Amino acid sequence: MSQKQLPKEFYPLMEQLQAVDFVLVELTLYLDTHPNDTNAIQQFNETAHYSHQLRQQVEQYYGPLQQYGNSYSGYPWNWNESPWPWQL
Template sequence: MAQKQLPEEFYPLMEELQAVDFVLVELTLYLDTHPNDQAAIQQFNEMAEYRHHVKYQVEQYLGPLQQFGNSYSGYPWNWIDAPWPWQL
């Protein structure tokens, strides 16, 4: 299966998505032990919203990042298109 050529502007977006995911994981761990920290909850929700926006932009270049209804597919079915996120 041939990998599609991705424009240069894709890579900073993918890095941004990875950074946001890191922040969300760290906030999740923090909130597991500090469930009443309202500021952290607000930050988590803001980052979750921002992640949705960045993920949409990345998927415009790459195609769906997640399966099981978490991402939409283009036509034709493009779930199988390479490169996969972990191949970048």
């Protein structure tokens, strides 16, 4: 299978998505020990919404990012198209 050439705009968008998702991981860990911090909960929810928007934007142009029903497939089935996450 040959690797699909991606436009240069893909990489900054993916980097932004990865950074936002890292913030979500950190906020999750913080909220596990500070469950009543309303500011952190608000920040988590806002960041989760932003992550969802970024993910939709990436998938609209470049294909699905997650399997098992977390991302939709285009037609034809496009889960077998590269690049794979480890190829980025």
